[in-house]
Amino acid sequence: MPTCRHCSSTYPREQFIHGNGPMSQVCVRCGVEKGLVSKEDAANMFDSGTGSARLQIMARRYSIFLYIPLLWTLWVMVLKDVQPWGFYFLLLFLVLTLITPVWFIYRGGQYSGDMARLTPAYDRPKGH
Ligand SMILES: [Zn+2]
Incomplete structure (x- = not known):
């Protein structure tokens, strides 16, 4: 399982956002918190x-x-x-x-x- 480079947490691949550069290896929660992806796009995030x-x-x-x-x-x-x-x-x-x-x-x-x-x-x- 990959590790998020912001929060160092390990999640299944489904819990990561899609993209290159600053968006690679970022979990969906950090992606939303850091504004890399909108909450609507993050369909896989658990509210x-x-x-x-x-x-x-x-x-x-x-x-x-x-x-x-x-x-x-x-x-x-x-x-x-x-x-x-x-x-x-x-x-x-x-x-x-x-x-x-x-x-x-x-x-x-x-x-x-x-x-x-x-x-x-x-x-x-x-x-x-
Ligand atoms: Zn993270």
């Missing part, structure tokens, strides 16, 4: 609404991997020695932990579809 929607979908997909260790920590700290709820919650968390990777893979298609829906339609210019 703040699209950006936050994409972040929200990503957070929803990966947040389960934050909750599983949190639940296990709470179980060890609070519920482990409580009879019989400690055992019931142990079984519940075991099932949850084992189902999570399967569910994660199963929902991968939905995630890709949502991300594609939130990607602006943009034809990559020839040579880019």
